[in-house]
Amino acid sequence: MTADVSTAPALSHGRLIPVTVHFDDLDALGLLHNARYPLKVEQAWTELWQGYGIHFEGDWAAAGDACNAVRELRISYEAPVTRTGVYAVHLWLERLGTTGLTYGFRFCSRDGAETYAQGTRVLVRLDSETLRPAPWSDRFRSAGRELLRTED
Structure with missing residues (x-):
């Protein structure tokens, strides 16, 4: 699934990946639960990297660049x-x-x-x-360079 580029604003950097918020993602107040934002971001990254052929299929020895760990996560909730x-x-x-x-990352409107x-x-x-x-890997670095933010 890709974003509708005809209505999306031009991005100066990066990619816009669609994600779906389901009923069970909402908290008791009917708001997207704070812990679901990082999960939705992870789902978007997984989709993006799979498009470059980088994915984990359960075999650690063959995981390659998909074998990574989070060192730090910072998130600010705006609305x-x-x-x-x-x-x-x-x-x-x-x-x-x-x-x-x-x-x-930005979790944003469609x-x-x-x-x-x-x-x-x-x-x-x-x-x-x-x-x-x-x-x-060189393949990962090549894909990553396409996503690097340059000074705006």
Whole structure:
């Protein structure tokens, strides 16, 4: 599923990935539960990386760049999501290092115009045997460079 580019505002960086908020994502007040925002962002990243052929299918030895761990997550909630439906996650890379990266995100309206939450997440690529930091592959780095945010 891709965003409707005919109605989405032009993005200066990154990609806009559609996500769906379901009834069971809402809390007792009918708002998107605060813990669901990072989950929806993760779902969007998974879809984006799968488009580049990078995915985890249960085999740690073959996981490659999909073998990574979260080092840090920061999120700021800007406005409540009050109903189910299709929204979007705007994703980009802030930094792409040898073994780590920092990505930025916005949980937003389907067209990307309204921001509900935003933040950053730091990931570290791990060696599947030692679980120590390991370098990203050339293929991953190439895909990542397409997502790097340049100064606006």
